[in-house]
Amino acid sequence: MEFKPLTCEDKPKVRFLVVDDSVFARKNLCKMVQAFGGEIAAEAGDGVAAIAEYDSTHPDIVLMDITMPKMEGIEAVERIVRDHPDARIVMVSSVGYQDNILSALQKGARHFVQKPVKPEALYEIIRYVLNDKAVETPATAGVTRS
Template sequence: MTAKTRVLLCDDSRAMRVMTASILEENGFEIAGEADSGLAAISQYKATRPDVVLLDLVMPKMDGKAALREILDFDPKAVVIVLSSLGAQSDIEKCLKVGAKSYLQKPIEPEALLRVIGEAAGG
């Protein structure tokens, strides 16, 4: 049996984290941890070393773009998927250039979430 893919959920919306966690857990993923700010995302990443990070761009204390850079500075192999409700294509493109593996537009479709995490974790 293979180990479950461990996912770190980083979003300032508790409802979004709860909903995402239930979709992932129902489909065999493990929740490595949760963060409600960019600063918490970085410390959670360092503490849990998840396989995949779901990172919202708009968060308090430190936004997702800054957190993405910090996580990748700490671990260049980190698999980070950016979440954006803004639809700001330029923000998404910047994040992909910095090193995000993929992005998801909010509201997130469960099928898209599972597909993107599967692709990112697998490759």
């Protein structure tokens, strides 16, 4: 499937921070980001590294896992958003129960997508988060932060 390259505030490429403790999952997400015309600003394997990478690279968007060693994704979201209120963070996790989703959104995440990730669903979610354009797919309905 071909994707129209993502855009954000007239930047030539949207820059991503990909956070997941699984190298495999990061590779997979990076492959999707590249298919979307995005650029990988950095990768991190846990919440602590994610905060450091965010501070040094200031990405346009963060794809954040939840269950990780050292610091889980929801705590990392809280800390990043506390220092960078405009941070755009999309949670990407296999654990998609309501408490988790609500907690992530309350801490400042913009959206949630459950693994296994469908590239077309992730693309639409990222477009929505980047551009505030209302796109709702069955997989994402009702999980956007109000």
